[in-house]
Amino acid sequence: MLNISGLKEGIVIDHIQPGGAMKIYEYLNLEKMDCQVAIIKNAKSNKMGKKDIIKIEGNLNIDLNVLGVLDHKITINIIKDNKIVGKHLLELPETVTNIIKCKNPRCITSIEQELPHKFKLTNREHRIYRCVYCESKFKGN
Known part of the structure; x- marks a missing residue:
């Protein structure tokens, strides 16, 4: 052990x-x-x-x-x-910066490397965040 x-x-x-x-x-x-x-x-x-x-x-x-x-x-x-x-006890923040990365290859964050990856909580119950630039969805575990 x-x-x-x-x-x-x-x-x-x-x-x-x-x-x-x-x-x-x-x-x-x-x-x-x-x-x-x-x-x-x-x-x-x-x-x-x-x-x-x-x-x-x-x-x-x-x-x-x-x-x-x-x-x-x-x-x-x-x-x-x-x-x-x-x-x-963890609470979901309304916005997160540089915690999750946008996976959309067309997102401005893919082209402008120095731009922060910002996501806004759009559905607390299902823990869904969306990129503030392109609206791509991220769902937490």
Whole structure:
């Protein structure tokens, strides 16, 4: 059995779809941060069968709601003094920038590389976002 020690202070991103941890690692730009990060892939889960987990040490100043765009089942645990002191339920943001990329080859973002990829939430119930430039649809997990 693999044993990853607990956190004194930080956050645990839990219930990530199996194989999804690296995508979240990249979206949060964790490689640019000077903190310890543990990525656990294919951990056993009673609820999901298998799941990924990311543990991040220290205080983070990140808008974690963007993770709801990628996977709405993710849970966030806030850790202080080795205890869970809060659970953060993800809410879908109204707009997201450079989190998801427009896949339409005719979109202006394909031609103008420096343009930000902006999406607006158009259907909260079905988690559908649309590109603000070309209206292409993105549906979250």
